Amino acid sequence: xxxxxxxxxxxxxxxxxxxxxxxxSLGEQVHICKEMVxxxxxxxxLDYEIICVLSEELGTSGGRDDNRPEYQxxxxxxxxxxxxxxxxxxxxxxxxxxxxFHTLVEKCKKNNVSIFxxxxxxxxxxxxxxxxxxxLAVFSQYERQMISQRTKTSIRSLAITKSKIHGQSIxxxxxxxxxxxxxxxxxxxxxxxxxxxxxxxxxxxxxxxxLDYLKKLGVKTKSGKDFNFNSIKRLLENRKYIGKLRVxxxxxxxxxxxxxxxxxxLFESVQKYVKAIDGQLLGGSRNLGWTFLLSGLLL
Numbered sequence: 001x002x003x004x005x006x007x008x009x010x011x012x013x014x015x016x017x018x019x020x021x022x023x024x025s026l027g028e029q030v031h032i033c034k035e036m037v038x039x040x041x042x043x044x045x046l047d048y049e050i051i052c053v054l055s056e057e058l059g060t061s062g063g064r065d066d067n068r069p070e071y072q073x074x075x076x077x078x079x080x081x082x083x084x085x086x087x088x089x090x091x092x093x094x095x096x097x098x099x100x101f102h103t104l105v106e107k108c109k110k111n112n113v114s115i116f117x118x119x120x121x122x123x124x125x126x127x128x129x130x131x132x133x134x135x136l137a138v139f140s141q142y143e144r145q146m147i148s149q150r151t152k153t154s155i156r157s158l159a160i161t162k163s164k165i166h167g168q169s170i171x172x173x174x175x176x177x178x179x180x181x182x183x184x185x186x187x188x189x190x191x192x193x194x195x196x197x198x199x200x201x202x203x204x205x206x207x208x209x210x211l212d213y214l215k216k217l218g219v220k221t222k223s224g225k226d227f228n229f230n231s232i233k234r235l236l237e238n239r240k241y242i243g244k245l246r247v248x249x250x251x252x253x254x255x256x257x258x259x260x261x262x263x264x265x266l267f268e269s270v271q272k273y274v275k276a277i278d279g280q281l282l283g284g285s286r287n288l289g290w291t292f293l294l295s296g297l298l299l
Contacts, residue, residue, distance in 0.1 A: 016093045037116065056070045074086065094117075185258070191261050215227075
């Protein structure tokens with residue numbers, strides 16, 4: 001009597017969480033995928049082994065495949081023919097652009113790998129399997145674009161109605177509130193540094209001399225690096241220091257609850273010097289009245 005040989009399917013589960021979505025925890029995704037694989041294997045009379053669970057942590061981009069290390073591992077497993085099935089909660093977990101998903105599908109076809117997502121097995125050998133994946137990928141990309149648009153709209157709405165700061169990196173002089181998202185709190189010690197920076201630039205009227213002086217004092221950016229031309233320019237033009245927030249997509253500002261944290265007069269005088277230097281750098285007006293401001297500009 002011959003013993004029936006049961007094929008053992010090698011499975012890789014892929015999960016990813018996104019900062020712009022809720023209810024997508026890694027644990028929940030893994031649980032759903034395990035149930036899906038067990039059901040699919042049982043219905044086919046197959047044994048299976050989950051050889052790896054690839055989980056992309058919060059902060060990796062779903063829009064860029066090359067920015068996801070676990071996804072790159074998945075692609076290598078496919079190329080080396082080390083898996084038979086891929087299980088993921090939904091197509092948008094695997095890829096959120098049609099080009100990336102098409103690449104995945106072609107790799108799977110070449111290496112005889114099946115893709116399982118919730119409620120759907122993508123049979124890449126069938127005529128339907130040639131069409132359905134691309135249709136689903138288009139809808140997935142559309143979903144991503146809609147989420148991005150809703151996020152931008154939400155940031156704009158919160159800026160207008162509650163003067164909250166979203167989608168921007170914290171800057172020197174502030175810290176994020178531990179209790180309320182989008183609220184920045186002034187840091188007294190850092191604001192003293194900010195005052196020194198503005199006073200220094202107002203004194204020297206030169207980026208280079210200001211940078212040299214700050215380096216001599218040991219003044220660093222929020223991330224602990226030395227200031228450079230771009231970082232010092234961004235700081236000097238940042239209107240949050242006078243309690244103003246430019247509403248994304250609009251031409252007006254709202255007042256921030258902490259108000260001006262440095263002298264408005266000092267800030268505005270610095271803007272005159274910045275504007276004059278920028279005009280010189282861009283080949284703008286050669287108004288002789290500004291000549292004294294431009295001496296030692298970047299030399």
